Amino acid sequence: MLPLMMNHPAxxxxxxxxxxxxFSVTDGEVIYEDRCFAPGIPxxxxxxxxxxxxxxxxxxVLRFSNRVVMFDAGNGYYTAPEAGQLQYHLHAAGITPESITDIILTHAHPDHINGLVGTGERLMFPGARIHLSQAEYDFWMSDAPDFSKSKNTVANLxxxxxxxKGILRLLDNQLHLFNSTDALMEGIRPLxxxxxxxxxxxxxxxxxxxPFIHMADTCHEDELLFRHPDWGTIFDIDFEQAAQTRRNTLQELAxxxxxxFGYHLPAPGFGRVIPEGDGFAWKPQ
Incomplete structure (x- = not known):
C-alpha cells in the first residue's frame, strides 16, 4: 500500500x-452513453x-530526483466544465506547468492529449518533453489509417x-518518440x-x-469490462486485439x-485486479 499523505477535496x-x-490529479468526469461500451451485446x-x-x-504525476513527470494531459477546454480541470488542480497541488519536465502519453486519444493545447493553439506545457510511442504517432499521422477492425463509424474515426493530427503537429518540437523496448527514464518502462x-x-x-503499473485505458470503468473483458468499447481501434490484450493484462495483474493505477477508474485510481468468476474485479486501494 502507498502511504496517503493528503487526499484533498479540491x-x-x-x-x-x-x-x-x-500525485493523482483529477481532470474531472465525463458522461458517456452506454452504447460506447459492449457494442453488439444485448x-x-x-x-x-x-x-x-x-x-x-x-x-x-511523479516528483522524484530533479524530474516532475506527468502521464497524459486530460481533456483540455473541449469538455469544460465537466472536465478540463487539470490546470486548476495542478496549481492546487502546488505543481506549476513550468515545473513539469516530462509528459508521457499512454496513447493519443483526445481525452488524453487535448489538455496539451489551450485556446488559440497555446501550448500549455511548453518546457516539457512529450513522450509518445512511435507506433501511435505513425498510425494517427498516416494518410490512410486502418479503421476496419473498429466498431465505431469510419466517419467518427x-x-x-x-x-x-492537428494537435500532434502543434506539439512537433516537443515530441520524443519511443519504441516499446526503450527505457524512457530511471524506473519507467513502457509495456x-x-x-x-x-x-x-x-x-x-x-x-x-x-512498484506499480499504469494500465492506461485497459478498462474504462470498474465493473463491466473487468467482468467481461471481451465486450470492449467503440473506442477500440482493433476491437478483437484490444479484447485479447485486456484479458491478458488483467490476468497478469491478477x-x-x-x-x-487506472486513468478512468474511481479516483484516486489506485487498486488491484483480483480474479472473480470467469472474469476479474477491481479492488480499490
Missing part, C-alpha cells in the same frame, strides 16, 4: 513511495449496469484522426498493449518503494497482485 491526492511523491445482458457511464480522468489504439502503452513504474 481534486488531488498525494502519496509517498520512498523518496518519490505521487442491453439485457448488461444487468444492472447504468444507462450512462461517468468516467473519471486521473492524471498521474476520421474526424477524430484529423483532430489528433506495449495494442488494440485500444496501435500504440496504446502501459508503464511499469519502479522509482519508489512499491496473478501478480501488483498495485495498479
Amino acid at each position: 481534486g488531488f491526492a498525494v502519496f509517498r513511495s520512498g523518496k518519490m511523491e505521487i 442491453r439485457a445482458l448488461l444487468g444492472n449496469s447504468p444507462r450512462h457511464f461517468i468516467l473519471p480522468h486521473n492524471i498521474l 476520421l474526424q477524430t484522426q484529423q483532430h489528433i 506495449a498493449a495494442p488494440g485500444h489504439t496501435p500504440g496504446h502503452t502501459l508503464f511499469a513504474i519502479n522509482t519508489g518503494e512499491e 496473478d501478480s497482485g501488483q498495485l495498479v
Whole structure:
C-alpha cells in the first residue's frame, strides 16, 4: 500500500513511495452513453449496469530526483466544465506547468492529449518533453489509417484522426518518440498493449518503494469490462486485439497482485485486479 499523505477535496491526492511523491490529479468526469461500451451485446445482458457511464480522468504525476513527470494531459477546454480541470488542480497541488519536465502519453486519444493545447493553439506545457510511442504517432499521422477492425463509424474515426493530427503537429518540437523496448527514464518502462489504439502503452513504474503499473485505458470503468473483458468499447481501434490484450493484462495483474493505477477508474485510481468468476474485479486501494 502507498502511504496517503493528503487526499484533498479540491481534486488531488498525494502519496509517498520512498523518496518519490505521487500525485493523482483529477481532470474531472465525463458522461458517456452506454452504447460506447459492449457494442453488439444485448442491453439485457448488461444487468444492472447504468444507462450512462461517468468516467473519471486521473492524471498521474511523479516528483522524484530533479524530474516532475506527468502521464497524459486530460481533456483540455473541449469538455469544460465537466472536465478540463487539470490546470486548476495542478496549481492546487502546488505543481506549476513550468515545473513539469516530462509528459508521457499512454496513447493519443483526445481525452488524453487535448489538455496539451489551450485556446488559440497555446501550448500549455511548453518546457516539457512529450513522450509518445512511435507506433501511435505513425498510425494517427498516416494518410490512410486502418479503421476496419473498429466498431465505431469510419466517419467518427476520421474526424477524430484529423483532430489528433492537428494537435500532434502543434506539439512537433516537443515530441520524443519511443519504441516499446526503450527505457524512457530511471524506473519507467513502457509495456506495449495494442488494440485500444496501435500504440496504446502501459508503464511499469519502479522509482519508489512499491512498484506499480499504469494500465492506461485497459478498462474504462470498474465493473463491466473487468467482468467481461471481451465486450470492449467503440473506442477500440482493433476491437478483437484490444479484447485479447485486456484479458491478458488483467490476468497478469491478477496473478501478480501488483498495485495498479487506472486513468478512468474511481479516483484516486489506485487498486488491484483480483480474479472473480470467469472474469476479474477491481479492488480499490
